[in-house]
Amino acid sequence: MGNAEKFSQDAVLRARVLLLGSEQPSLRERLDAYRVLATASPRAYLPKLFDALVERANELRDPxxxxxxxxxxxxxxxxxxxxxxDGEERLNRALHGYQHALFAVGRRAEGLAVCEELAEAGRYSRLAVVLAEEGRHGEAAELYGRHIVPGAGDDVSEWTLIEWAAELDAAGRHEEALEVFARVVDDHRHRAAEDRGPLASLVWKLEQYARMLRAAGRRAEEAAARREALALLARLAEGGEPVSWSNIQAWWVTLLSLSGRSAEPAATPEAPLPAFGVHLVHGWSPDIREEHFASIPALERQTDALRESGDLPGLIVAQRRLTVRRALLWEASGRRTEESLRPSFDEGVALARRLTTDPAALARALTDRSMFLLAVKRYEEAHADFAEATALQGDAPIVTRT
Incomplete structure (x- = not known):
């Protein structure tokens, strides 16, 4: 018997003794034992090794x-x-964790390859997000389109439809994007009518829908969507949400960040950006999320410089970009106090009021603040801001606020 074979048998024996001992071994000890035993008895110990590896990764949380x-x-x-x-399901779960870890340490090319493998197994959503992050919006839109059955609203989540609409829009396929987003709005209308969906979330979706209609030049439909949102805000101001809801601010933050995409540079494979329209916590790649938040100090310095220079139009644009990032950080941190974020929206309105030559800028700032106030359940103030914003666009009487 060779020394290597004897060593292997000794290692297997020690591993078995460890697992059968009277004291419960630690996770690290079990993992080492399963590594040894999986070579000798793969059928029995590979699943145990798999479970221990995943458990250890969840315990350490080190990229x-x-x-x-x-x-x-x-x-x-x-x-x-x-x-x-569940062998295939477990492989897909491991691949999902693997790609997340690869992106977290900046190994995007390898992470993309893993996402492509997941897509081949039907798990296409991560690949779509990564393509969007790299500015490959047409490919992302096509990927969604191949997997989403037209009209199958019950089988597709609202989040997925919003992601698809966002990528269609970014790819220049605006009418198709409107059709997809209309499904989101119609579905929420039906659920809200049956008290199965929050009115606040429907308002946020209607506001995004109105913005898309405006960009497409469909002004009559845009005005109708804004009037519908205004009526819902009036209802909320009068009686609040008919049913209690929690943790819905992610809808607002996601759609707010989507509204700010045009102010950001174009994403490329060499300079990726967030997939706007995707859930911040559950969708963005970790390296992209870290880089986006790391840009806040530089943007703060830029806004300070613009204040000093007196460039009011430039300041309004930069300040909104900063506000969107702060709102994303507000959502990601879980510390969602009104006081920590409201000053950013108040400043946006104050700056826009100074730019008297551009009522559209004031309408945008008032709408932004209205949607934030809705998120923190300041319904009367949210209604007043949105009413003024709507009036500035020619659809309702003006109610001026400071």
């Missing part, structure tokens, strides 16, 4: 170690036999 652990979990899952329960 560099996650790459190693999830990479090993992917390898283990690929070696599963056909008799392993």
């Amino acid at each position: 560099d170690l996650d790459v190693v652990l999830y990479g090993e979990a992917v390898d283990a899952a690929r070696r599963f036999g056909a008799d392993v329960p």
Whole structure:
């Protein structure tokens, strides 16, 4: 018997003794034991090794170690036999964790390859997001279109439809984007009518829909959407939400960030940006999220310089970009106090009031603040701001606020 074979048998014996001992081994000890035993008895121990690797990654939450652990979990899952329960599902779960870890450490090309493998297995959403982050909006829109059945609203989440509409719009396919987003609005109308969806969320969607209609030159439909939103705000101001809802601010923040995409530079594979229209926490790649928030100090310095220079139009644009980032950080941090974010929206309105030659800028700032006030349940103030914004666009009496 050679030394290597004897060592292997000794290692297997020690691993078995460890697992069968009277004391419960630590996760790290079990993981080491499963690594040894999976080489000797893969059918019995590969699934155990897989589970321990995923558990260890969840315990450590270290991006560099996650790459190693999830990479090993992917390898283990690929070696599963056909008799392993949920083998394909477990492989996809490991691939999802692996791509997330790769993006977290900046290895985007490898992460993209993993996302492509997931897409081949029907898990296409991450690939669509990564394509969007790299400015490949036409490819992302096509990917959504291949997997979403027209009219199958019950089988497709609102989040997915919004992502698809955002990519169609970014790809210049504006009429198709409107058709998809109309499905989002219509579905929420039906649910809200049955008290199965919050009115606030419907207002945010109607405001985004109106913005898209305006860009498409469909002014009569835009005005109708804004009047519908205004009526809902009046109802909220009078009696509040008919049913209690929680944790819906992500809808507002997602649509706010989508509204600010045109002010950002175009994304490219060499300079990726967030996939605007995608849920910040559950959708953005971790490296993109980190870089976007890291840009806040530089944007703060830019706005300070613009204040000093007296460039009011430039300041309004930069200040809104900064406000959108602060709103995203507000949502991501979980510390959603009104006081921490309201000054940004108040400043946006104050600056726009000074630019008397551009009522559209004031309408935009008032609408922004209205949607924020709606998120923090300041319904009467939200209604007043939106009424003034609507009037500035020629659709209602003006009610002036400071």
